[in-house]
Amino acid sequence: MARVSTVIENHVAHVTLTRGDKMNALDVEMVDSIIAAGEALIDNDDVRAVVVSGEGAAFCAGLDVMNFAKFANQDPEGLVMPRTHGNGNSFQEVSLVWRRVPVPVIFALHGVCYGGGMQIASGGDIRIAHPDTKLAIMEMKWGLVPDMGGMITFPHLMRADHLRRLTYTADQVLAPQAMEMGLVTELSDDPLQAAQDLAAKIALKSPSAIRAAKRLLEFSETSDDEAAILLKESREQTDLIGKPHQMEVIAANMQKRDPVFK
Structure with a gap:
């Protein structure tokens, strides 16, 4: 089953995470699909802006917990340490690829944006969230640290003490508080429409x-x-x-x- 779809209209690429039945949770196939979607836009001269959103009840609930058992049975050295995408691995490229897309990338957030989903969104230029969206740097809940490019992107968005607090605690915050911290750019009752409107505006610029x-x-x-x-x-x-x-x-x-x- 396809994990990501891309539709290009009027110079705007609409990228949608399509695993809505699983709250767009990340498995290996979805990570690879997100990277492929971003890479496909890098050399597309017709695209002037990108909107990334998730279908269903949430943008992304983070790593699919069903993958924990699979990962636990693998050698972590071989899973995480190989540099497969420049300086990083595929888990890091899933967020950093959006920085390499040469046009503005706008994320529309709703429902929840946890863990890996938060790191993916942090790779964009702008994040528009519904006020009820719950966001978290969730990895500490599972005894882990953020390792999907977040340590490249988060320090540019957040004050150091906010970043440390959310990293140490895995606390959830609502979008208005996340906006005060720098994780969210603006709020909207219809974040997808707001992101599409902004992308259309950007597409009219040089x-x-x-x-x-x-x-x-x-x-x-x-x-x-x-x-x-x-x-x-x-x-x-x-x-x-x-x-x-x-x-x-x-x-x-x-x-x-x-x-x-x-």
Whole structure:
């Protein structure tokens, strides 16, 4: 059974976790499917924004507990330690792949977003949640630590003491509190529609400028070299000024119309 579906309409990729009967809990097949969905968008020049959501009652309940027995019977060294995706393994790539997608990735959260699901969502650019959504860095409940890329993504979203508290306790928080902590960007009674509306808005912006902005933001978040960041700013700007997309934006603004990009 398919674990993930992707539909592309009007330059927006709609990626849906489709294991709703299991609250989109993560098994190995679903991890692989999520990675494949993200990788398929990396070189798709038609896509200008991505919305990721989950079908059914929840975005993602985290790791499928039925997998614990399977994992317990495997050598953890061989399961976790091999670097299969650059610096990480497949469990880490499931969240980090969304950072490598060159356009904004918006997660729509509802129901619960626990453990691995929270780490996947942390790999996106923006998270819109229903106010009743429950979120948790759940791994400590099972005597584990976050190991799905969260230690790359969470520190950019949260104050250190909030991150430590949620990691140490596995406490659940509702979306309004999670927003105060930085895990959630904004609240909506219809997070999927809000995410789709935002993606449609982004899709009207200059595709080259949006991609440049994401590259620049990613670079600035992962570098502490001030000179390199300033040079990156100038390089990205130089590559945009006077090019067709920028000229179309100027013309559309002057003519008070939506831009049309080729």
